[in-house]
Amino acid sequence: MKFIDAPVSGGQAGAENGALTVMCGGEEADFAAAKPVIEAYAKMVGLMGPAGSGQLTKMMNQICIAGLVQGLAESIAFGQKAGLDVEKVVGVISKGAAGSWQMENRHKTMNQGHYDHGFAVEWMRKDLGICLSEAKRNGARLPVTALVDQFYAEVEAMGGKRWDTSSLLALLNR
Numbered sequence: 001m002k003f004i005d006a007p008v009s010g011g012q013a014g015a016e017n018g019a020l021t022v023m024c025g026g027e028e029a030d031f032a033a034a035k036p037v038i039e040a041y042a043k044m045v046g047l048m049g050p051a052g053s054g055q056l057t058k059m060m061n062q063i064c065i066a067g068l069v070q071g072l073a074e075s076i077a078f079g080q081k082a083g084l085d086v087e088k089v090v091g092v093i094s095k096g097a098a099g100s101w102q103m104e105n106r107h108k109t110m111n112q113g114h115y116d117h118g119f120a121v122e123w124m125r126k127d128l129g130i131c132l133s134e135a136k137r138n139g140a141r142l143p144v145t146a147l148v149d150q151f152y153a154e155v156e157a158m159g160g161k162r163w164d165t166s167s168l169l170a171l172l173n174r
Helices: 011-016 028-038 053-082 087-095 100-114 121-138 143-157 164-170
Strands: 020-026 042-047
Touching: 011 020, 020 028, 020 053, 028 042, 053 087, 053 100, 053 121, 053 143, 053 164, 087 100, 100 164, 121 143, 121 164, 143 164
Parallel strands: 020 042
Antiparallel strands: none
């Protein structure tokens, strides 16, 4: 029997467009055998190390996303309160060092207060719980991740379990 762990990133749109990122863990030969199949639905596929490394890489991905989305939510809330044209501002700052997939793909719906799409808050909380459990086991400190998880718990309490993770802005604007 051969095995690789192969979690994905890219959401529903990535899956529909064959543009997922796949983070694999396992033996080199097993990865080489699976890679052509994975490439049919992925824009990026990589072997991160032995079995389990794909899952750990996915944890790193979710930690990054949590911090990025919180930063984007705070930025948009700040711009709204300052009376700036958020679309115009994002059009400029997204091309510089602040740019990210989250900014490019979520700023419009965030600015409009629409969250009925994308990766659900309850799924992100599940993932962040896995990250926080692993951090406790391996001794890593994740203060921002823990804080954002608490914010997502508040979004869930507002009725946002199935809202997109970008709904952190709704918490700031309540």
